[in-house]
Amino acid sequence: MIGSFSVGFLRIGWIDVIDVLLVTVLFYQLYKLLTGSVALKVFLGFMSIYLLYLVVKAAGMELLTSILGQFMSVGVLAGIILFQQEIRRFLLTIGKATAFDRVRVFPWRREQPAERMSITPFVEAAKSLAGKNTGALIAFTMTSELKFYADSGDLIDAAVSKRLLMSIFNKTSPLHDGAVIIANNRIKAARCILPVSENPDVPASLGLRHRAAIGLSEVTDSIVLVVSEETGQISLVRAGEVFRNLSSSDLRAKLNEMLFDMAAKTPASAESSATEVAA
Numbered sequence: 001m002i003g004s005f006s007v008g009f010l011r012i013g014w015i016d017v018i019d020v021l022l023v024t025v026l027f028y029q030l031y032k033l034l035t036g037s038v039a040l041k042v043f044l045g046f047m048s049i050y051l052l053y054l055v056v057k058a059a060g061m062e063l064l065t066s067i068l069g070q071f072m073s074v075g076v077l078a079g080i081i082l083f084q085q086e087i088r089r090f091l092l093t094i095g096k097a098t099a100f101d102r103v104r105v106f107p108w109r110r111e112q113p114a115e116r117m118s119i120t121p122f123v124e125a126a127k128s129l130a131g132k133n134t135g136a137l138i139a140f141t142m143t144s145e146l147k148f149y150a151d152s153g154d155l156i157d158a159a160v161s162k163r164l165l166m167s168i169f170n171k172t173s174p175l176h177d178g179a180v181i182i183a184n185n186r187i188k189a190a191r192c193i194l195p196v197s198e199n200p201d202v203p204a205s206l207g208l209r210h211r212a213a214i215g216l217s218e219v220t221d222s223i224v225l226v227v228s229e230e231t232g233q234i235s236l237v238r239a240g241e242v243f244r245n246l247s248s249s250d251l252r253a254k255l256n257e258m259l260f261d262m263a264a265k266t267p268a269s270a271e272s273s274a275t276e277v278a279a
Helices: 014-034 038-059 062-073 075-082 084-098 120-131 162-168 208-219 248-264 267-278
Strands: 005-007 010-012 136-140 154-159 179-183 186-192 223-227 234-238 241-243
Touching (some): 062 075, 075 084, 120 162, 136 208, 162 186, 208 234, 223 248
Antiparallel strands (some): 005 010, 223 234, 234 241
């Protein structure tokens, strides 16, 4: 074997080393994805049964091998059913990492720049809602259109205005319970249901709105604006990170940075900026 070397009685090639490293990375990512959830215990149970199957098969226990073999034959289908949420999150994570939709296939074609959305209605509405301790949840689409989540609510397709946002989140409004989704510079839908984060590291002081905002930002690249009903604090959530207790000027600056300036930044500068604000 070309490029191989010996370790004791084993002969190992560089392809074998790469294979082991890739499998190690894959299992590490699976562990990170499942940590803190019941799915981790189920996955460990599956792995234990599989290891037991290999042992009894090597030992020549035909009856037990046959029984466990029947179980393992439907193990893949059972795993897809049991881990459907985790598999979805894993595929979304891969999709966000590759971001093929951001790559220009035909670089000679110039894209027409979209009209820049005014963030003043959101800043003013958030300030007014916070002053009245009225909760709000607003999700801004980036590369993901959030169609699945928009369909879970009531489609509106209206121009953005402070008065409309105030009306939607008014406590007597039938649309106030849920999230508003902003797409293509318009209010696409209201009363939308967002996925709640299952991350055990989320502080207990954060309520259901913040957990829903974190959950959406974990599976998409959306930016979520949250106004707390209990404290009146204004927060922004991106990629699972919460920027809390923002003033109106801070909110305006962060929205401009996240919605319009992030595309022009390198990943390193964006990460350092987020760390400075969190600090």
